[in-house]
Amino acid sequence: MVKVERATAEDIEELANIYLEGYAGLEEYSYTHREDVLAYLNWLFRRDVAGVFVAQVDGKKVGFVAADGNWFSKREGKVVGAIHELVVLPEYRNKGIGKKLLEKALEYFKERGLPLAELWVxxxxxxxxxxxxxxxxxxxxxxNYWIRMTKRLENEDSG
Structure with missing residues (x-):
């Protein structure tokens, strides 16, 4: 069973492992040195400490999402929910874990009253x-080689 809960600063070392394993084969889009990954994860926690969630299966951390509820989108001209990272260990993919993490991030943005979720991939x-x-x-x-994707959050249930 998958359990998703708020991550803490104590999780950063394990999240770095997940990040490095999760980006294997996609290094052109990621940090590849552990020190850089740790600095990036610390930045994510400083951006929005309440928006980092970790997924666990049988007590093992297998994925995480960094959801930033304080992001000012220059393209939208307003604060939106930004998903900076969503990573699942390769051997745990296609099991609904990414979906649970994404749902948690979107729920967090809705609780904060944000109208839109944005990410770059x-x-x-x-x-x-x-x-x-x-x-x-x-x-x-x-x-460049990034695609910006968005999803409306307001009135999602009433349409």
Missing amino acids: GDENIRAIEFYKKHGFEERDRF
Whole structure:
């Protein structure tokens, strides 16, 4: 059974392991040195400590999402919910863990009254692009090798 809960600063070392394993084969979109990953994870916690969630299966941490409820989107001109990271260990993929993490992030944004979720994904990370499309995200624009995707959050249940 998958359990998703708020991560703490004590989880950072394990989250770094998940990040490095999860980005194997996609290094062009990620940090590849542990020190850089640790600095990045610390930045994510400083951005929004309440928005980092970790997924566990039988007590083992297998994935995490960094949901930033304080992000000012220059393209939207307002504060939106930004998903900076969503990583699941390769051997735990296709088991609904990414979906649970994404749902937790979107729920967090809705609780904060944010109208939109935004994320950037590498243009050749087809698995992730398809995953986000399946969960209602739409491609908005591109910058170099990044694709920006968004999903409306307001009035989702009433339409």
